Amino acid sequence: MAFHYPNGQPYTNNETKPTKKQARQPEATTLFGKRGMTLEEELNDSNQYYRLHATAVVYKKPTPIQIVKVDYPARSQAVIKEAYFKQASTTDYNGIYQGRYVDFEAKETKNKTAFPFRNFHQHQIEHFRACLNQGGICFVIMKFVPLQRLFLYPATELISRWDAQVDGARKSISLSDVIDNGIEIKYQLNPIIPYLDAVDQLLKRSNKGV
Protein backbone atom coordinates (compact mmCIF):
# COMPACT_ATOMS: atom_id res chain seq x y z
CA MET A 1 0.00 0.00 0.00
CA ALA A 2 1.47 3.34 -1.02
CA PHE A 3 1.02 6.17 1.41
CA HIS A 4 2.13 9.74 1.57
CA TYR A 5 3.40 12.40 3.86
CA PRO A 6 1.04 15.35 4.34
CA ASN A 7 3.19 17.33 1.94
CA GLY A 8 2.35 14.81 -0.77
CA GLN A 9 5.73 13.05 -0.80
CA PRO A 10 5.49 9.27 -0.97
CA TYR A 11 6.45 7.49 2.23
CA THR A 12 9.42 5.16 1.96
CA ASN A 13 10.37 2.91 4.82
CA ASN A 14 13.88 4.19 5.38
CA GLU A 15 13.38 6.16 8.53
CA THR A 16 16.98 5.82 9.62
CA LYS A 17 18.28 7.30 6.40
CA PRO A 18 16.07 10.16 5.30
CA THR A 19 17.09 11.63 1.98
CA LYS A 20 18.54 15.12 2.13
CA LYS A 21 15.39 16.43 0.51
CA GLN A 22 13.18 14.82 3.17
CA ALA A 23 15.50 15.95 5.95
CA ARG A 24 15.30 19.53 4.75
CA GLN A 25 11.51 19.45 4.63
CA PRO A 26 10.25 21.76 7.41
CA GLU A 27 7.66 20.22 9.72
CA ALA A 28 4.22 21.68 9.36
CA THR A 29 3.04 23.16 12.62
CA THR A 30 -0.62 22.44 11.99
CA LEU A 31 -1.82 19.39 10.14
CA PHE A 32 -5.38 19.05 9.00
CA GLY A 33 -5.21 15.44 7.87
CA LYS A 34 -3.41 14.28 4.79
CA ARG A 35 -4.75 15.92 1.69
CA GLY A 36 -7.63 13.99 0.28
CA MET A 37 -7.42 11.12 2.76
CA THR A 38 -10.54 9.86 4.44
CA LEU A 39 -10.57 9.14 8.16
CA GLU A 40 -10.40 5.44 7.25
CA GLU A 41 -7.30 5.97 5.13
CA GLU A 42 -5.68 8.06 7.85
CA LEU A 43 -6.31 5.28 10.37
CA ASN A 44 -5.08 2.55 8.02
CA ASP A 45 -1.97 4.63 7.51
CA SER A 46 -1.50 5.08 11.26
CA ASN A 47 -2.05 1.37 11.90
CA GLN A 48 0.54 0.50 9.28
CA TYR A 49 2.96 2.86 11.02
CA TYR A 50 2.22 1.24 14.39
CA ARG A 51 2.75 -2.24 12.92
CA LEU A 52 6.02 -1.29 11.24
CA HIS A 53 7.27 0.02 14.57
CA ALA A 54 5.96 -3.01 16.49
CA THR A 55 3.86 -0.70 18.67
CA ALA A 56 0.59 -2.52 18.08
CA VAL A 57 -1.09 -4.89 15.63
CA VAL A 58 -4.40 -3.34 14.61
CA TYR A 59 -6.29 -3.74 11.35
CA LYS A 60 -9.54 -2.55 9.88
CA LYS A 61 -11.77 -5.52 9.19
CA PRO A 62 -12.80 -6.00 5.58
CA THR A 63 -16.27 -4.77 4.64
CA PRO A 64 -18.67 -7.70 4.91
CA ILE A 65 -20.13 -8.68 1.56
CA GLN A 66 -22.88 -11.14 0.70
CA ILE A 67 -21.71 -12.86 -2.46
CA VAL A 68 -24.47 -14.10 -4.74
CA LYS A 69 -22.81 -14.93 -8.05
CA VAL A 70 -19.23 -15.75 -8.95
CA ASP A 71 -17.80 -16.52 -12.40
CA TYR A 72 -14.72 -18.71 -12.69
CA PRO A 73 -13.11 -17.94 -16.04
CA ALA A 74 -9.96 -19.36 -14.43
CA ARG A 75 -9.66 -20.58 -10.87
CA SER A 76 -7.12 -17.98 -9.96
CA GLN A 77 -9.23 -15.15 -11.29
CA ALA A 78 -12.71 -15.69 -9.91
CA VAL A 79 -14.89 -12.68 -10.67
CA ILE A 80 -17.69 -11.73 -8.32
CA LYS A 81 -20.59 -10.71 -10.55
CA GLU A 82 -23.28 -10.05 -7.98
CA ALA A 83 -22.84 -9.16 -4.33
CA TYR A 84 -24.34 -6.91 -1.71
CA PHE A 85 -23.03 -4.93 1.23
CA LYS A 86 -23.97 -6.47 4.56
CA GLN A 87 -24.24 -4.62 7.85
CA ALA A 88 -21.21 -5.36 9.99
CA SER A 89 -22.00 -7.22 13.21
CA THR A 90 -19.03 -5.73 15.02
CA THR A 91 -16.91 -2.59 15.01
CA ASP A 92 -14.46 -1.85 12.23
CA TYR A 93 -11.10 -2.02 13.98
CA ASN A 94 -9.52 -4.42 16.43
CA GLY A 95 -6.17 -5.79 17.44
CA ILE A 96 -3.61 -5.98 20.21
CA TYR A 97 -1.63 -3.24 21.93
CA GLN A 98 0.95 -4.31 24.53
CA GLY A 99 -0.99 -7.38 25.56
CA ARG A 100 -4.35 -5.57 25.62
CA TYR A 101 -7.22 -6.19 23.24
CA VAL A 102 -8.32 -2.97 21.54
CA ASP A 103 -11.57 -2.55 19.68
CA PHE A 104 -12.90 0.63 18.13
CA GLU A 105 -15.11 2.29 15.61
CA ALA A 106 -14.23 5.39 13.59
CA LYS A 107 -16.94 7.87 12.71
CA GLU A 108 -17.14 11.28 11.12
CA THR A 109 -19.83 13.92 11.42
CA LYS A 110 -20.50 17.13 9.51
CA ASN A 111 -22.18 18.45 12.62
CA LYS A 112 -20.31 21.19 14.51
CA THR A 113 -21.91 20.96 17.92
CA ALA A 114 -22.81 17.33 18.59
CA PHE A 115 -22.27 13.76 17.49
CA PRO A 116 -25.59 12.18 16.43
CA PHE A 117 -26.40 8.66 17.59
CA ARG A 118 -27.61 7.73 14.13
CA ASN A 119 -23.93 7.08 13.42
CA PHE A 120 -24.15 3.98 15.62
CA HIS A 121 -26.14 0.76 15.56
CA GLN A 122 -27.50 -1.24 18.45
CA HIS A 123 -25.34 -4.27 17.60
CA GLN A 124 -22.18 -2.13 17.78
CA ILE A 125 -23.18 -0.98 21.26
CA GLU A 126 -23.78 -4.62 22.26
CA HIS A 127 -20.43 -5.59 20.79
CA PHE A 128 -18.71 -2.89 22.88
CA ARG A 129 -20.56 -4.09 25.98
CA ALA A 130 -19.42 -7.70 25.37
CA CYS A 131 -15.80 -6.68 24.73
CA LEU A 132 -15.66 -4.41 27.80
CA ASN A 133 -17.05 -7.31 29.81
CA GLN A 134 -14.05 -9.38 28.66
CA GLY A 135 -11.61 -6.63 29.65
CA GLY A 136 -11.05 -5.01 26.26
CA ILE A 137 -10.16 -1.38 25.58
CA CYS A 138 -13.09 -0.01 23.61
CA PHE A 139 -13.68 3.43 22.15
CA VAL A 140 -14.81 5.50 19.22
CA ILE A 141 -12.59 7.78 17.20
CA MET A 142 -14.88 10.72 16.42
CA LYS A 143 -14.06 13.33 13.84
CA PHE A 144 -15.92 16.61 13.65
CA VAL A 145 -15.12 17.33 10.02
CA PRO A 146 -16.05 21.06 9.92
CA LEU A 147 -13.94 21.66 13.04
CA GLN A 148 -11.14 19.31 11.93
CA ARG A 149 -11.10 17.99 15.50
CA LEU A 150 -10.57 14.37 16.45
CA PHE A 151 -11.38 12.68 19.73
CA LEU A 152 -11.11 9.31 21.36
CA TYR A 153 -14.42 8.85 23.18
CA PRO A 154 -14.59 5.89 25.59
CA ALA A 155 -17.14 3.16 24.85
CA THR A 156 -18.21 3.20 28.52
CA GLU A 157 -19.42 6.80 28.08
CA LEU A 158 -20.99 6.02 24.72
CA ILE A 159 -22.95 3.13 26.19
CA SER A 160 -24.30 5.20 29.08
CA ARG A 161 -25.43 7.98 26.67
CA TRP A 162 -26.90 5.39 24.29
CA ASP A 163 -28.90 3.69 27.03
CA ALA A 164 -30.17 7.10 28.19
CA GLN A 165 -31.32 8.09 24.68
CA VAL A 166 -33.16 4.77 24.35
CA ASP A 167 -34.98 5.94 27.49
CA GLY A 168 -35.75 9.29 25.87
CA ALA A 169 -32.65 11.44 26.48
CA ARG A 170 -30.97 13.47 23.73
CA LYS A 171 -30.21 11.76 20.43
CA SER A 172 -26.65 12.99 20.23
CA ILE A 173 -23.54 13.55 22.29
CA SER A 174 -22.76 17.24 22.67
CA LEU A 175 -19.34 18.54 21.67
CA SER A 176 -18.76 19.75 25.22
CA ASP A 177 -19.45 16.22 26.49
CA VAL A 178 -16.95 14.87 23.94
CA ILE A 179 -14.39 17.49 25.04
CA ASP A 180 -14.96 16.77 28.75
CA ASN A 181 -15.11 12.96 28.61
CA GLY A 182 -13.09 12.20 25.52
CA ILE A 183 -9.43 12.72 24.77
CA GLU A 184 -8.49 15.02 21.91
CA ILE A 185 -6.10 13.62 19.31
CA LYS A 186 -4.00 16.09 17.36
CA TYR A 187 -2.95 15.22 13.83
CA GLN A 188 0.80 14.81 13.49
CA LEU A 189 3.33 13.66 10.95
CA ASN A 190 3.76 9.97 11.77
CA PRO A 191 1.54 8.31 12.69
CA ILE A 192 -0.89 10.84 11.31
CA ILE A 193 -3.46 9.89 13.99
CA PRO A 194 -1.51 9.02 17.16
CA TYR A 195 -4.53 7.45 18.82
CA LEU A 196 -2.48 5.06 20.97
CA ASP A 197 -1.22 8.07 22.95
CA ALA A 198 -4.87 8.77 23.74
CA VAL A 199 -5.32 5.08 24.67
CA ASP A 200 -2.42 5.47 27.13
CA GLN A 201 -4.25 8.41 28.72
CA LEU A 202 -7.47 6.40 28.81
CA LEU A 203 -5.68 3.56 30.62
CA LYS A 204 -4.13 5.96 33.15
CA ARG A 205 -7.54 7.48 33.76
CA SER A 206 -9.19 4.10 34.37
CA ASN A 207 -6.33 3.02 36.65
CA LYS A 208 -7.17 6.06 38.75
CA GLY A 209 -10.72 4.78 38.87
CA VAL A 210 -12.10 7.94 37.28
Added chain:
Amino acid sequence: MAFHYPNGQPYTNNETKPTKKQARQPEATTLFGKRGMTLEEELNDSNQYYRLHATAVVYKKPTPIQIVKVDYPARSQAVIKEAYFKQASTTDYNGIYQGRYVDFEAKETKNKTAFPFRNFHQHQIEHFRACLNQGGICFVIMKFVPLQRLFLYPATELISRWDAQVDGARKSISLSDVIDNGIEIKYQLNPIIPYLDAVDQLLKRSNKGV
Protein backbone atom coordinates in the same frame (compact mmCIF):
# COMPACT_ATOMS: atom_id res chain seq x y z
CA MET B 1 -27.88 -16.62 11.63
CA ALA B 2 -29.71 -19.94 11.89
CA PHE B 3 -27.73 -22.86 13.21
CA HIS B 4 -28.49 -26.46 14.00
CA TYR B 5 -27.82 -29.22 16.44
CA PRO B 6 -25.86 -32.18 15.05
CA ASN B 7 -29.15 -34.05 14.74
CA GLY B 8 -30.37 -31.40 12.34
CA GLN B 9 -32.78 -29.67 14.74
CA PRO B 10 -32.65 -25.90 14.56
CA TYR B 11 -31.02 -24.26 17.56
CA THR B 12 -33.27 -21.97 19.57
CA ASN B 13 -31.86 -19.82 22.32
CA ASN B 14 -33.93 -21.15 25.19
CA GLU B 15 -31.35 -23.22 26.97
CA THR B 16 -33.09 -22.99 30.29
CA LYS B 17 -36.30 -24.42 28.91
CA PRO B 18 -35.54 -27.24 26.51
CA THR B 19 -38.61 -28.65 24.83
CA LYS B 20 -39.57 -32.14 25.90
CA LYS B 21 -38.51 -33.45 22.53
CA GLN B 22 -35.05 -31.89 22.86
CA ALA B 23 -34.71 -33.05 26.44
CA ARG B 24 -35.43 -36.65 25.41
CA GLN B 25 -32.82 -36.51 22.65
CA PRO B 26 -29.97 -38.83 23.69
CA GLU B 27 -26.49 -37.31 23.52
CA ALA B 28 -24.35 -38.75 20.81
CA THR B 29 -21.18 -40.27 22.23
CA THR B 30 -19.11 -39.55 19.14
CA LEU B 31 -19.60 -36.49 17.02
CA PHE B 32 -17.92 -36.14 13.69
CA GLY B 33 -18.81 -32.51 13.08
CA LYS B 34 -22.26 -31.30 12.31
CA ARG B 35 -23.64 -32.89 9.18
CA GLY B 36 -22.63 -30.95 6.13
CA MET B 37 -20.97 -28.12 8.04
CA THR B 38 -17.58 -26.88 7.00
CA LEU B 39 -14.86 -26.23 9.57
CA GLU B 40 -15.60 -22.52 9.13
CA GLU B 41 -19.29 -23.03 9.87
CA GLU B 42 -18.46 -25.18 12.90
CA LEU B 43 -16.20 -22.46 14.25
CA ASN B 44 -18.71 -19.68 13.57
CA ASP B 45 -21.25 -21.77 15.41
CA SER B 46 -18.88 -22.31 18.34
CA ASN B 47 -18.00 -18.61 18.45
CA GLN B 48 -21.68 -17.71 18.53
CA TYR B 49 -22.12 -20.13 21.44
CA TYR B 50 -19.17 -18.56 23.26
CA ARG B 51 -20.56 -15.06 22.69
CA LEU B 52 -24.05 -16.01 23.85
CA HIS B 53 -22.53 -17.41 27.04
CA ALA B 54 -20.22 -14.39 27.48
CA THR B 55 -17.21 -16.72 27.45
CA ALA B 56 -15.35 -14.86 24.71
CA VAL B 57 -15.94 -12.44 21.86
CA VAL B 58 -14.39 -13.94 18.74
CA TYR B 59 -15.43 -13.46 15.12
CA LYS B 60 -14.24 -14.60 11.74
CA LYS B 61 -13.18 -11.60 9.71
CA PRO B 62 -15.05 -11.03 6.48
CA THR B 63 -13.34 -12.21 3.29
CA PRO B 64 -11.46 -9.26 1.81
CA ILE B 65 -12.87 -8.19 -1.53
CA GLN B 66 -11.56 -5.69 -4.05
CA ILE B 67 -14.63 -3.91 -5.35
CA VAL B 68 -14.36 -2.58 -8.90
CA LYS B 69 -17.88 -1.71 -9.97
CA VAL B 70 -21.01 -0.91 -7.99
CA ASP B 71 -24.46 -0.06 -9.31
CA TYR B 72 -26.78 2.12 -7.25
CA PRO B 73 -30.31 1.44 -8.43
CA ALA B 74 -31.35 2.77 -5.02
CA ARG B 75 -29.03 3.91 -2.27
CA SER B 76 -30.12 1.22 0.11
CA GLN B 77 -29.61 -1.55 -2.41
CA ALA B 78 -26.21 -1.00 -3.94
CA VAL B 79 -25.29 -3.98 -6.13
CA ILE B 80 -21.66 -4.95 -6.55
CA LYS B 81 -21.27 -5.89 -10.21
CA GLU B 82 -17.57 -6.59 -10.39
CA ALA B 83 -15.24 -7.56 -7.57
CA TYR B 84 -12.32 -9.86 -6.87
CA PHE B 85 -11.12 -11.91 -3.93
CA LYS B 86 -8.06 -10.45 -2.26
CA GLN B 87 -5.52 -12.38 -0.22
CA ALA B 88 -6.06 -11.70 3.46
CA SER B 89 -3.16 -9.91 5.16
CA THR B 90 -3.92 -11.45 8.53
CA THR B 91 -5.43 -14.58 9.99
CA ASP B 92 -9.15 -15.30 9.81
CA TYR B 93 -10.21 -15.18 13.46
CA ASN B 94 -9.51 -12.85 16.34
CA GLY B 95 -11.10 -11.53 19.47
CA ILE B 96 -10.88 -11.42 23.23
CA TYR B 97 -11.03 -14.19 25.81
CA GLN B 98 -10.94 -13.20 29.48
CA GLY B 99 -8.81 -10.15 28.86
CA ARG B 100 -6.47 -11.91 26.45
CA TYR B 101 -6.20 -11.23 22.73
CA VAL B 102 -6.68 -14.42 20.71
CA ASP B 103 -5.78 -14.77 17.06
CA PHE B 104 -6.00 -17.90 14.97
CA GLU B 105 -6.29 -19.49 11.60
CA ALA B 106 -8.39 -22.57 10.79
CA LYS B 107 -7.14 -25.00 8.16
CA GLU B 108 -8.20 -28.39 6.86
CA THR B 109 -6.14 -31.02 5.08
CA LYS B 110 -7.09 -34.17 3.22
CA ASN B 111 -3.69 -35.55 4.13
CA LYS B 112 -3.65 -38.35 6.76
CA THR B 113 -0.08 -38.17 7.96
CA ALA B 114 1.07 -34.54 7.84
CA PHE B 115 -0.06 -30.94 7.56
CA PRO B 116 1.48 -29.33 4.45
CA PHE B 117 2.92 -25.82 4.75
CA ARG B 118 1.26 -24.82 1.48
CA ASN B 119 -1.80 -24.18 3.66
CA PHE B 120 -0.03 -21.12 5.08
CA HIS B 121 1.32 -17.89 3.67
CA GLN B 122 4.39 -15.94 4.72
CA HIS B 123 2.30 -12.90 5.74
CA GLN B 124 0.22 -15.08 8.10
CA ILE B 125 3.40 -16.28 9.78
CA GLU B 126 4.57 -12.67 10.11
CA HIS B 127 1.19 -11.68 11.51
CA PHE B 128 1.50 -14.43 14.16
CA ARG B 129 5.01 -13.27 15.00
CA ALA B 130 3.81 -9.68 15.46
CA CYS B 131 0.84 -10.70 17.61
CA LEU B 132 2.93 -13.03 19.80
CA ASN B 133 5.37 -10.17 20.24
CA GLN B 134 2.47 -8.09 21.64
CA GLY B 135 1.48 -10.88 24.03
CA GLY B 136 -1.36 -12.44 22.06
CA ILE B 137 -2.52 -16.07 22.16
CA CYS B 138 -1.92 -17.37 18.65
CA PHE B 139 -2.59 -20.78 17.16
CA VAL B 140 -3.93 -22.79 14.27
CA ILE B 141 -6.94 -25.05 14.43
CA MET B 142 -5.95 -27.94 12.19
CA LYS B 143 -8.39 -30.50 10.92
CA PHE B 144 -7.26 -33.76 9.40
CA VAL B 145 -10.44 -34.42 7.43
CA PRO B 146 -9.90 -38.14 6.62
CA LEU B 147 -9.14 -38.83 10.29
CA GLN B 148 -11.86 -36.47 11.59
CA ARG B 149 -9.30 -35.23 14.12
CA LEU B 150 -8.93 -31.64 15.23
CA PHE B 151 -5.99 -29.99 16.96
CA LEU B 152 -4.98 -26.67 18.35
CA TYR B 153 -1.38 -26.21 17.24
CA PRO B 154 0.51 -23.29 18.84
CA ALA B 155 1.77 -20.54 16.54
CA THR B 156 5.15 -20.64 18.32
CA GLU B 157 5.64 -24.22 17.07
CA LEU B 158 4.31 -23.37 13.62
CA ILE B 159 6.76 -20.48 13.29
CA SER B 160 9.76 -22.61 14.28
CA ARG B 161 8.78 -25.33 11.74
CA TRP B 162 8.12 -22.70 9.08
CA ASP B 163 11.48 -21.02 9.57
CA ALA B 164 13.18 -24.43 9.39
CA GLN B 165 11.44 -25.36 6.10
CA VAL B 166 12.49 -22.02 4.62
CA ASP B 167 16.02 -23.23 5.45
CA GLY B 168 15.38 -26.54 3.71
CA ALA B 169 13.65 -28.71 6.32
CA ARG B 170 10.47 -30.71 5.60
CA LYS B 171 7.58 -28.96 3.89
CA SER B 172 4.95 -30.20 6.30
CA ILE B 173 4.27 -30.82 9.98
CA SER B 174 3.96 -34.54 10.74
CA LEU B 175 0.86 -35.84 12.46
CA SER B 176 3.01 -37.12 15.32
CA ASP B 177 4.43 -33.61 15.77
CA VAL B 178 0.88 -32.23 15.83
CA ILE B 179 -0.14 -34.88 18.41
CA ASP B 180 2.95 -34.23 20.57
CA ASN B 181 2.97 -30.42 20.44
CA GLY B 182 -0.65 -29.62 19.74
CA ILE B 183 -3.73 -30.15 21.86
CA GLU B 184 -6.45 -32.40 20.50
CA ILE B 185 -9.97 -30.96 20.45
CA LYS B 186 -12.87 -33.41 20.56
CA TYR B 187 -16.13 -32.47 18.88
CA GLN B 188 -18.94 -32.11 21.35
CA LEU B 189 -22.52 -30.91 21.44
CA ASN B 190 -22.20 -27.25 22.39
CA PRO B 191 -19.99 -25.60 21.46
CA ILE B 192 -19.32 -28.08 18.69
CA ILE B 193 -15.60 -27.15 18.72
CA PRO B 194 -14.67 -26.36 22.35
CA TYR B 195 -11.36 -24.80 21.35
CA LEU B 196 -11.20 -22.48 24.37
CA ASP B 197 -10.69 -25.54 26.58
CA ALA B 198 -7.60 -26.22 24.50
CA VAL B 199 -6.59 -22.55 24.90
CA ASP B 200 -6.83 -23.00 28.68
CA GLN B 201 -4.44 -25.96 28.40
CA LEU B 202 -2.12 -23.94 26.20
CA LEU B 203 -2.04 -21.15 28.79
CA LYS B 204 -1.33 -23.61 31.63
CA ARG B 205 1.47 -25.10 29.57
CA SER B 206 3.08 -21.73 28.88
CA ASN B 207 2.73 -20.71 32.54
CA LYS B 208 4.80 -23.79 33.34
CA GLY B 209 7.36 -22.47 30.90
CA VAL B 210 7.15 -25.54 28.67
